[in-house]
Amino acid sequence: MQSPGERCELCGVALASEHRHLLNLSNRAILCSCQACSILFNARGSGSGQYRLIPERYVALPDFRMTDEQWxxxxxxxxxxxxxxxSVEQRLMAFYPSPAGATESLLSLENWEELVGNNPVLQELEPDVEALLINRVRDRHEYYIVPLDACYxxxxxxxxxxxxxxxGEEVxxxxxxxxAEMNRRASEQMSVKGGSDAGSEL
Incomplete structure (x- = not known):
């Protein structure tokens, strides 16, 4: 099903309501992409390295280890x-949402290496296009690996x-x-992966 008025930002073709996104590495902008352009830019280094296809992986990390002191x-x-x-600036970046938009934390991130040591799953993060998303709102302790466009x-x-x-209560x-959607997507992908793994053992 096509999305009214929405077009691929690379070739101009009309887009389906469900479509992929590309990240422009030079300015961190996210572009809506058709299937053909998504395939074209799926290989790392394609498009002269300017764009990266944003993956669709959602992973809940219930066993994530982060102390209150580290937070x-x-x-x-x-x-x-x-x-x-x-990958362009060769450094870890941290952003938090605010009423004015995304705000970069310019503070020291020295604890990152310690976090990676305690949580080896962080080594699987795809540079530029996947993020560790932390939710500590109202005493929650939730950690996810998500596509960067979910953070945006x-x-x-x-x-x-x-x-x-x-x-306000609405926000x-x-x-x-x-x-809740992050949890649902992670659970659905885990179920699909579990089913595939079980099938491979038959």
Whole structure:
């Protein structure tokens, strides 16, 4: 099913309502992509290395190890953050959503190596296009590996829905729904993977 008025930002063809995204490495902008362009840019280094196809992997990390001290050392003003490796700048970047949009944390991220040591799954993060998403809103301790466009969507949600000083109940309900969706997507992918693994043993 095509999405009314939405077109591939590389070739201009009309897009289906469900379509992939590409990341422009030079400016971190996300572009809507048709299937053909997604296939074209799927190989790393294609498109002169300017674009990366954003994966569709969602992984919940219920056994993630992060102490309150490690969290507090980030000194973030909010309780949601996403972290990813920037291959262009060759460094880890951390952003948190705010009413003004995504805000980069310019504080030291020295604890990252310790986190990776305690959570080897972080070594699987695809640079630029996958992020560790942390949710500590209202005493939750939730950790996910998600596509970068999911983080951008969360930022947009908060920017659009935030009202007044505290945000208002609507935005907090939307945030709760967003993370419920992250859980659902991760569970669905785990179920599919589990079924495939079981089938391979027959």
């Amino acid at each position: 507090e050392a980030l000194m973030l003003p909010v309780n949601v953050v996403y972290l990813f490796q920037n 969507r969360l930022v947009g949600l908060i920017r659009m829905r935030w009202r007044g000083l505290s945000g 907090w309900s939307e945030i709760a729904r967003f993370f």
